[in-house]
Amino acid sequence: xxxRIIAVLAYAAAGLTLAxxxxxxxxxxxxxxxxxxxxxxxxxxxxxxGTVARTFTRSGHQIVVYEPVRPHxxxxxxxxxxxxxxxxxxxxxxVSEDIDLDGDGQADVRVSFTVPADRRARPAGEVVALNGxxxxxxxxxxxxFSKLMVQSGDAVxxxxxxxSSAGLVR
Amino acid sequence: MASRVLARPPAFRSVGRSLLLTLxxxxxxxxxxxxxxxxxxxxxxxxxxxxxxxxxxLFFLMMRTGKTYQWRRWFFVALGLLFPVxxxxxxxxxxxxxxIPVERMVSGDTPFCYMVxxxxxxxAALARTIIxxxxxxxxxxxxxxxxxxxxxxxxxxxxxxxGWCSYVCFFGGIEEGxxxxxxRARIGRSVRKLDPRLRLVPWAILLFVVVLSAALxxxxxxxxxxxxxxxxxxxAVHSVETALQMGIFITLFAGLVIVLPFLTKKRTxxxxxxxFGAFQSIFNKIxxxxxxxxxxxxxxxxxxxxxxxxxxxxxxxxxxxxxxxNCMKCGACVDSCKKSAAVWHLKGTKVALKPxxxxxxxxxxxxxxxxxxxxxxxxxxxxxxLHWLPVK
Numbered sequence: 001x002x003x004r005i006i007a008v009l010a011y012a013a014a015g016l017t018l019a020x021x022x023x024x025x026x027x028x029x030x031x032x033x034x035x036x037x038x039x040x041x042x043x044x045x046x047x048x049x050g051t052v053a054r055t056f057t058r059s060g061h062q063i064v065v066y067e068p069v070r071p072h073x074x075x076x077x078x079x080x081x082x083x084x085x086x087x088x089x090x091x092x093x094x095v096s097e098d099i100d101l102d103g104d105g106q107a108d109v110r111v112s113f114t115v116p117a118d119r120r121a122r123p124a125g126e127v128v129a130l131n132g133x134x135x136x137x138x139x140x141x142x143x144x145f146s147k148l149m150v151q152s153g154d155a156v157x158x159x160x161x162x163x164s165s166a167g168l169v170r
Numbered sequence: 171m172a173s174r175v176l177a178r179p180p181a182f183r184s185v186g187r188s189l190l191l192t193l194x195x196x197x198x199x200x201x202x203x204x205x206x207x208x209x210x211x212x213x214x215x216x217x218x219x220x221x222x223x224x225x226x227x228l229f230f231l232m233m234r235t236g237k238t239y240q241w242r243r244w245f246f247v248a249l250g251l252l253f254p255v256x257x258x259x260x261x262x263x264x265x266x267x268x269x270i271p272v273e274r275m276v277s278g279d280t281p282f283c284y285m286v287x288x289x290x291x292x293x294a295a296l297a298r299t300i301i302x303x304x305x306x307x308x309x310x311x312x313x314x315x316x317x318x319x320x321x322x323x324x325x326x327x328x329x330x331x332x333g334w335c336s337y338v339c340f341f342g343g344i345e346e347g348x349x350x351x352x353x354r355a356r357i358g359r360s361v362r363k364l365d366p367r368l369r370l371v372p373w374a375i376l377l378f379v380v381v382l383s384a385a386l387x388x389x390x391x392x393x394x395x396x397x398x399x400x401x402x403x404x405x406a407v408h409s410v411e412t413a414l415q416m417g418i419f420i421t422l423f424a425g426l427v428i429v430l431p432f433l434t435k436k437r438t439x440x441x442x443x444x445x446f447g448a449f450q451s452i453f454n455k456i457x458x459x460x461x462x463x464x465x466x467x468x469x470x471x472x473x474x475x476x477x478x479x480x481x482x483x484x485x486x487x488x489x490x491x492x493x494x495x496n497c498m499k500c501g502a503c504v505d506s507c508k509k510s511a512a513v514w515h516l517k518g519t520k521v522a523l524k525p526x527x528x529x530x531x532x533x534x535x536x537x538x539x540x541x542x543x544x545x546x547x548x549x550x551x552x553x554x555x556l557h558w559l560p561v562k
Contacts, residue, residue: 003520010518014458014531017329021535024325025202025542032321037307040298043316044387047275047303072297075387120266122273143272143408152277153311159276 045069046145049082049159054103060090065101068162069146079162080146081134083111086155091115095125101134101160109134111158113149122150127160135161182236192230194534199225199541203549217552221545224248229537238501238529239477246336247350249544250343254401256551259558261403269406278305279312282319283402285341286392288376288449292384301387322543329535331457332450335440335480336500337540340547341398341427345439349431349479356433362475366484368442369496376445391445397422440498441480451496459532460515461503463491464522467511474503474512491521499532 020028042048049066056063066082081101085091094114098107113125126138127149137160139149148159183191203218228241235241261268274280280303293299300306300316308315326338335342355361379391393405394415400423407413426439440447454460463474468488475483482497493503503512513525514532 006518007520010458010516011531013518014516014528017458018531018535020325021329021538022198024322024329024539028325029318029321032324033315033317036317036320039294041294041300041306042298043278043304043306044293044299044301046387048278049276072387074385145272145276148272148276150271150273150276152273157273157276 046071046075046077049084049157056099058097062086063097063099065099068101078144078146079164080159081162083158083160084152084155085158088115088119088151088154088156091156095156098130106131109160111160113139113156113158115156116151119151123156125149127158129160129163133163135163137161183234185234188230188233191233191530192226195229195537195541196222196226198538199545202542202545206549211553213553213556214549216556217549220552221541221549224548225537225541225545229533232533236526237505238533239505242336242500243346243350245540245544246343247347248343249340249548250345250347252551252555253340253343253547256547256554257402259554267406268403270403271406275303275405277311278303278309280304280403281312281314282316283392284319284323285396285398285446286389287320287323288380288445289383289389289391292380293387296384299387301383301389302392326539326543327450327453328457329539330499330532331453331459332447332497333457333459333499333532333536334450334453335444335447335498337536338543339446340544342437342440344398344401345427345431345437346479348428349435349437351432352435355435361434361436361438362481364481369481369494371442372444372448372496375443376448379445394418395422397427397439397443399423435479436481437479441482441496447480447496447498450498454495454497458517459499459528460517461493461497461499461501462513462515462521463488464511464513465489465491467509467522469509469511471508473506473508477502477506499536501529504529 046069050069051067053065053067056065062085064084064086066084068079068081069077070079071077083099083101085095092115094112096110096112098110100106101108107130109130110128111125112128113123116123122140124139127134127136129136135147137147143149146159146161148157150157199222203222206214206218225245228245231241232238258268265271265274270280282302282304286302290300290302293301302316304316305312306316308318327334330337375391375395379395382390392399395418397419399419404416404419405412407416422439422443426443430436430438470485470488472485472488475485475488479500479502480496480498482494483503484494487494501514504514506512513522514529515521515525516528516531519528
C-alpha cells in the first residue's frame with residue numbers, strides 16, 4: 001500500500017514537472033526572473049560604478065558623480081570614483097571641467113577630453129588631480145576598471161583612481 | 171539466416187502511434203515559433219520553420235525507434251555547432267570583434283552566461299552582490315539579463331536536473347560533435363581505465379572557483395578557465411594578463427573540447443573538468459528521473475559503460491543498479507543495452523516496471539525545454555547564417 005501511494009505521488013510530481021516545463025516560457029520564467037530582480041541584488045560596483053552621489057547640470061548635459069567604490073579586501077580593483085558625462089550627443093567637442101567629487105565645495109579633479117565623432121572610439125584626454133586624494137592619468141594609455149575614459153552608451157564615462165595613501169573620502 | 175541478419179530491427183512503435191505521441195511536441199514547437207513568423211525577415215521565418223521540422227522529426231524518430239541518444243545527439247551537435255556561428259556573427263556585427271571591450275562591461279551589456287551561476291551564490295548571499303558585468307533586468311542592449319537567465323536556468327533545472335548537460339548546454343554540444351567524428355575511439359580503453367578519483371576533479375574545480383570567486387569578487391572560472399571563451403567572447407587582450415587568459419582558454423579548448431573527445435569519443439571536458447556540470451549533478455538528487463539497471467536482466471557486459479559519454483557508470487554502480495551522480499540522462503546506456511537492463515526510471519516507482527512511461531514523461535519535459543531554449547538558438551543561428559552567407 002505504501003509503495004503504491006509513493007508511486008502515485010511520484011507520477012503526480014512528474015506531472016507537475018511537465019506542467020513546469022509547459023509554463024516556463026509563459027509564466028514561470030518571468031516569475032523566476034522577477035523574484036531574482038526583487039531579491040535586492042546589485043551588480044558589483046567595480047562593474048556598475050556604484051551609486052550616484054550628486055549630479056551637476058550644465059547647459060545641455062549633466063555630470064553625474066558616483067560614490068567612491070571601495071573594493072573588498074582581496075578584490076583586484078583599486079578604489080575609484082566614477083563620473084558620467086551625458087548625453088554624449090549634447091557634449092561640446094572638447095570638454096574641460098573642474099569637478100567636486102567629495103561634495104566639500106572644492107574642485108578635486110580637472111577632467112578634459114575630446115568627444116570622438118565615432119561612438120565606438122575612445123575619447124582622448126586627461127584627468128588632473130587637484131589634491132592628493134586622486135590620481136592623475138592620461139588617455140590613451142593603460143586602463144583598468146578603476147582608471148577609464150570611455151564612451152558607454154550615450155555617455156562618456158570616466159573613472160578616477162583614488163590614492164590609496166590618501167584614504168577614502170565620502 | 172543472412173536475411174535475418176540483414177533485416178531491419180522491428181520498429182519500437184507503429185507510425186500512427188509514434189505520430190500521435192509526437193503531436194504534443196509538434197504543437198509545442200509551433201507555439202514556440204509562431205511569433206517569429208509575425209516578425210519581418212525571410213531568414214528568420216526559414217530558421218523557425220527549419221527548427222520546427224527538425225525538433226518534431228527527431229522526437230518522432232525517438233518515438234518510432236525507442237532510441238533516445240542517437241536522435242538527441244543530432245539536435246545537440248547541431249546546437250553545439252550553430253550556437254558559436256550565430257553568436258560570433260552577432261558579436262562581429264555589433265562590435266566588430268569577439269572580444270568584450272571594457273565599455274560593454276561597465277555599461278552592463280555583457281550577455282549573461284549560465285556557467286557563472288555557481289560562483290554567484292556566496293557573494294549574493296553575503297553582500298547581495300552579483301559578481302558579473304551584466305545587468306539584473308533586461309535592457310535594449312542586453313536582453314539576456316542576469317534575472318532572465320537565472321530564471322531560465324532555475325526552471326529548466328527543476329525539469330531536467332543534470333539533463334541540462336545533454337539537452338540545453340550548447341557547450342556540451344560542441345564537444346559531442348567532436349566526439350562523434352571518429353568511428354572508433356583511439357584511446358577509449360585507456361580513458362575507461364583512468365583512476366575513478368579523476369571524476370572528482372570537476373568537484374575540486376567547482377570548490378576552487380566558488381571559494382576564490384567569493385574571495386576575489388570576480389568570476390574566476392570565466393576569467394581564467396573557461397575553454398568556451400575561445401568560441402564566444404573574451405576580455406580584450408591589452409596586457410600580459412589578458413594574453414595569458416586567452417592562451418589558457420585556447421589551450422583548454424583545443425585539448426579538452428577538440429583533441430581528447432576526438433581521440434576518446436567521450437565528452438572529456440564535461441567528465442573531467444566542467445564545474446558547472448558538477449554543480450548540476452547536485453540537482454540530480456531532487457530531479458525525479460534517472461537511469462537504473464534491472465539486475466535480473468543485466469549480464470555485466472559493460473556495453474553501457476563503454477557507451478556512456480561522461481563516464482557516469484562504474485562496475486560498482488552497475489552492480490548496485492544505479493548510475494553515478496553525474497549522469498546527464500542522455501540515454502546512451504539505455505540505447506546500447508542489448509538485454510534491456512538499462513531503463514529510464516521515475517523515482518518512487520518500481521524499477522523496470524514501466525520504463526517507457528518514465529522515458530516519455532522525462533522526454534516531454536526535456537524536449538519541450540530543448541525546443542524552447544536550444545531551438546531558439548538554432549533558429550537565430552540559421553537566420554544569421556542566411557543573412558550573412560551569399561545564398562540568396
